[in-house]
Amino acid sequence: MENVNSYHRNGVAASQIAQPLTPLLVAYDGIVEAAYAPQPRVLALQWHPERYSKARDTDLAIFERFLGFDRTARRQVNA
Numbered sequence: 908m909e910n911v912n913s914y915h916r917n918g919v920a921a922s923q924i925a926q927p928l929t930p931l932l933v934a935y936d937g938i939v940e941a942a943y944a945p946q947p948r949v950l951a952l953q954w955h956p957e958r959y960s961k962a963r964d965t966d967l968a969i970f971e972r973f974l975g976f977d978r979t980a981r982r983q984v985n986a
Contacts, residue, residue, distance in 0.1 A: 918953065 932941035956966035
């Protein structure tokens, strides 16, 4: 399990999330931090990667996947 840099005071409780969304990550207080739906394909996140002093691999992977980048292909091109 990985800690998430999250400072939210509002959100949706896992028990009240709208369909077709499914909770993916839930904070200790029951607030949904991430949810997904397969159709239509949706990924919703509440997190603050900018609050870290250095980008983590997990954060970069989320951005790259969202933007359609392939990190391995990029390294080969820039090598």
